[in-house]
Amino acid sequence: MTPTAALDTLLTALRDGLGARHVLTDPDALAPYLTESRRLFTGSALAVLRPGSTEEVAFAVRACTQADIAVVPLGGNTGLTGAGVPQGGVVLSLERMTRLRAVDPVDATITVEAGMILQDVQDAAEAAGMMFPLSYASRGSARIGGGVSTNAGGIAVLAYGNARDLVLGLEVVLADGRVWNGLKSLRKDNAGYDLKQLFIGSEGTLGIVTAAVLKLFPRPRSTSVAFVGLVSARAALDLFVFLRARMDRDLTAFEYLPPFALEIVLRHIPGTVQPLHGAHGAYALIEVASARPDADTQAELESALGQALADGVIADATIGTSGAQNAALWRLREGVPEAQTREGASIKHDVSVPLSRLPAFLEQAGAACTAEMPGLRPCGFGHFGDGNIHFNLSQPSGMAAAEFLAEWGRFNRIVHDIVHDLGGSIAAEHGVGLIKREELARYGDPVGLDLMRRLKAALDPEDLLNPGKVIIRDDRDASTAR
Structure with a gap:
């Protein structure tokens, strides 16, 4: 059978098993599935498959792998490292798998299919009187799978952890089409290896997540947000240590920023407005939340920041007095990525270092990058409390965007060398994907x-699940995925 005939046979089988309208081959229909959210990578694919159930995912994977065709799983296509960009083969979109399978307020769990939008998971938890804390800017389009x-992080890692910390059980389709049913809601289970952890953060290279049991938490009864002016990043570290000791898990x-x-x-x-009088050397956005019935987080935060002001740890602060004011303060932080895009081209680094070394990293990396390119504008912002900084570099004013972005590799070396020397990670919460696979090979422990x-x-012995992402097999050429 010729390759063309073999492909036609496969597509016919897939159309019979999934329905013709869920096997896309028209170039215009394929286009939205081939480019990642930042448009740094555009791939190619033979088809896009849209299964509607775990059984259909298993069928599609079996059919493709038996035909020696690579399968690239795709969720909401909001990733930032190119992990969902196909380099041949077929795209397997989970967009139709959006069922809420169960909510159990007693067990404090929610069981959802992998294609469910993160915001919908949060809303379903809230409707049950609970909270699902995983949250990031793309929650309105990102899918839980x-x-x-990718072991996503976001704004609540400090209190609740990454996705890895919020998953109790998984359902996964393996490379041979078998389904591993690990959908348990147990908090304790030492019966052998914790297999789910293999698939969390593996970016679809070891198996395709089709459903998950997730942890829920009591909804906060009291939430307060403050925006604080500080002298420096070192002062921000002092403030964090002070608040962590005082607020504990309510921080x-x-x-x-x-x-x-x-x-x-x-x-x-x-709609954004200057939150403080005067200018400061650094800023912090702080949220305190508690589910205790008697909690008064505003009074507690006012007291803590008053002490910090008296001790000279902070220079100024404002505290929201309503939900609208809290949201306005959060907008100052959540608006940074969009503002950077409007400001011009930026070279982005998602890194983490031990908390105690964050100020040193910001100082060293900022100085090294501006020395390399005068006029460069470093923008290291983000999840200070868990050591994760988005160390982005905005182009010098007047420099052409393409000329600046061509220097990405040079600045990778500068920034990642410093991260490595400080005992950090070159991939904090966005994963490795395509964009960092060579960096992982350079800095990873052999x-x-x-x-x-x-x-x-x-x-995945035949290297057919998302080949070429994260780790490159010694015996395979990732650029020739089938």
């Missing part, structure tokens, strides 16, 4: 990289 597969977010970040948000994001390759070979 993608969040699990749910501690986000950091340099002056440049606030400047561009105020310039580009409609033994750890060998273990990853062995796991990939054991679970």
